[in-house]
Amino acid sequence: MTQLSSLAIKWRTLMESFDVGLSAPQDNRVHLDAAIRWLKLAQDVTGNGGVAQTRLIKSGRWAPSYPETTGYIIPTLYRYAALAGDDDCRARARRMADWEIDIQHPTGGVLAGALGDSDQPTIFNTGQVIFGWVRAFEEEGDERYRAAAIRASDWLCDVMDPDGCWRQWGSPMTGKQINTYNTRTAWSLARTFDITGERRYLDAAVRNAEWALTQARANGFLDNNCLQDNAQPFTHTIAYAMRGLLEIGAAAGRDDLIAAARKIGDAMIAALPADGRLPGRFDNEWHPTVKWSCLTGDCQLGINWGRLFQLSGETHYRDATTRILGFVKRTQRLDGPPESLGAIKGAHPVNCNYHPWQYPNWATKFYADALMMDEANTADSSIVYVIKKKA
Numbered sequence: 130m131t132q133l134s135s136l137a138i139k140w141r142t143l144m145e146s147f148d149v150g151l152s153a154p155q156d157n158r159v160h161l162d163a164a165i166r167w168l169k170l171a172q173d174v175t176g177n178g179g180v181a182q183t184r185l186i187k188s189g190r191w192a193p194s195y196p197e198t199t200g201y202i203i204p205t206l207y208r209y210a211a212l213a214g215d216d217d218c219r220a221r222a223r224r225m226a227d228w229e230i231d232i233q234h235p236t237g238g239v240l241a242g243a244l245g246d247s248d249q250p251t252i253f254n255t256g257q258v259i260f261g262w263v264r265a266f267e268e269e270g271d272e273r274y275r276a277a278a279i280r281a282s283d284w285l286c287d288v289m290d291p292d293g294c295w296r297q298w299g300s301p302m303t304g305k306q307i308n309t310y311n312t313r314t315a316w317s318l319a320r321t322f323d324i325t326g327e328r329r330y331l332d333a334a335v336r337n338a339e340w341a342l343t344q345a346r347a348n349g350f351l352d353n354n355c356l357q358d359n360a361q362p363f364t365h366t367i368a369y370a371m372r373g374l375l376e377i378g379a380a381a382g383r384d385d386l387i388a389a390a391r392k393i394g395d396a397m398i399a400a401l402p403a404d405g406r407l408p409g410r411f412d413n414e415w416h417p418t419v420k421w422s423c424l425t426g427d428c429q430l431g432i433n434w435g436r437l438f439q440l441s442g443e444t445h446y447r448d449a450t451t452r453i454l455g456f457v458k459r460t461q462r463l464d465g466p467p468e469s470l471g472a473i474k475g476a477h478p479v480n481c482n483y484h485p486w487q488y489p490n491w492a493t494k495f496y497a498d499a500l501m502m503d504e505a506n507t508a509d510s511s512i513v514y515v516i517k518k519k520a
Contacts, residue, residue: 141514154458163207163411163463163471164493165218168202170467171490172221172449178228182243184468184488186479193244196232199225200239200258203492207268208501219268226265228276229258235278239299252288252295255281256314275324280389282321285314286333291334309351310343310366312373319380331381338377338386341370344371349392350413361418363483364426367393371433379440387440392439397430398449405456409476409483424460424473427453428495435502447506454503455495 154160171191178195180202184389203222210218234240239258240249257277266274295314299306315337322331344352351370355362371393378386391466396415401407407427409419431450436447460477462469473492475484486493 130502141494152466154455155463157454157500157504159463160458161497161504162207162213162501163461164473165206165215167467167469167471167488167493168206168490168497169217169221170267171493172225178231178242179244180225180490182490183475183484184472184484186469189468194228195243195490196229196239197254197257198489198494200254200261201491202263202494204264204348205497208263209497212501221439222261222461223269226261226274226420228438229261230273233277233280237282237284238298238397239281247301248296249301250284250297251300252285252311253300253308253314256311256317257287259285259317259321263317263324266324277401278321279325281331283317285318286329289333289337293333295338296336305353305356308366309344309354310369310373312338312341312377313369314373315348316335316373316376316380319377322380330362331348333439334377335381335383338383341374342389344384346390346413348413348415349389349396350411350415352413357409360410361432362411363489364397364407364430365409365483366426367397367411367424368429368433372429375433375436377441391437392513394430394433394446398434398445401449401453403452405453405479407453407456409481420480421483422456422477423483424475424477425483425489425492425495427441427457428473428492428499431457431499432502435499435506438506447503450499450503450506454499458501461496 134312134323153320166181175181175194177198180199182192182195184191198347203225205217206222209215232240236250238254239250241247241249259281262274262278265271266278278518288295290296294307296306315334318330318334321470349365353359354370371390374386375390378384378390378460400415400417406422408419409421409423409426410418412418430454434446436450438444450472457473459472470490472488473496475487476488476493479486
């Protein structure tokens with residue numbers, strides 16, 4: 130490596146790791162357009178239709194395509210396409226859905242990890258890609274997408290234990306087999322029910338949600354709900370579990386599941402500072418255990434509060450979405466090189482313990498979803514959020 134290239138890498142690292150926003154938050158649409166441009170770039174760099182798992186800030190490299198998150202980026206691009214009249218986003222969503230079919234495991238499941246990490250399917254990733262196939266079928270009417278979603282859903286149902294828990298085919302990346310955040314996986318089965326009418330899928334989703342409630346404490350905290358440390362889960366997985374309970378409850382007419390999700394959402398609002406900078410981990414008494422913020426979890430909670438506003442009409446949920454986005458906006462770069470422009474870091478500050486020194490694609494995906502949710506809920510007529518298509 131030449132001295133010049135070494136200096137260039139150091140300069141890029143310095144610029145991209147600078148954690149103070151260069152400008153005050155702007156209108157949602159400005160931030161949203163930048164986020165979508167970055168997601169498009171993250172697809173372009175792979176050359177295969179999938180979306181790069183992450184951009185590594187220190188080296189400047191992109192990781193390979195990531196089946197799991199490419200799957201749930203598909204609904205985001207369709208939603209933005211409808212908002213912006215962006216036919217390129219529609220075409221990109223189709224390429225993602227087609228690529229997911231090309232690499233679908235013979236079991237019907239979806240591969241663990243980034244492309245090349247594993248030749249085995251895993252539960253969580255499978256559910257996230259189902260969201261993409263279901264939405265692609267709804268948008269395109271192509272039976273290939275429905276067939277892929279059914280194959281994946283059948284596999285999830287077949288390997289679920291009778292009590293609704295998945296104890297097999299956990300992620301080899303985390304080494305954990307029992308996860309209450311798999312309620313988000315179960316929600317994907319409710320979405321398959323939407324396009325098939327097959328009650329088996331909705332019933333399985335409800336069984337998993339009911340099992341998750343056996344892990345709930347009186348204050349709403351869910352055990353077995355973290356990628357790393359169940360004693361202090363990330364807001365990322367707290368939000369995953371909450372969303373699954375909420376959406377399965379809405380789909381099945383189960384007020385108890387919605388109430389369980391609401392209890393989690395209320396605990397997070399109680400912890401939300403005035404400036405929107407929410408800590409990234411919490412213990413089982415809902416006390417923060419770190420000072421840094423998990424930006425992915427921030428955006429997911431904003432979405433969840435937005436859904437609670439839609440279901441309840443209680444404006445403090447809508448206002449919490451706006452508040453937390455006010456903080457996340459300040460961490461998004463709206464100028465600089467295209468590899469970082471519009472992206473959301475894993476954590477703030479960037480060196481903290483959730484995908485440090487990275488721009489994981491799902492952080493930007495959930496940010497875009499949260500911005501569209503916020504616009505819809507604050508009655509901006511320029512954005513229409515279709516509640517039924519809620520993946």
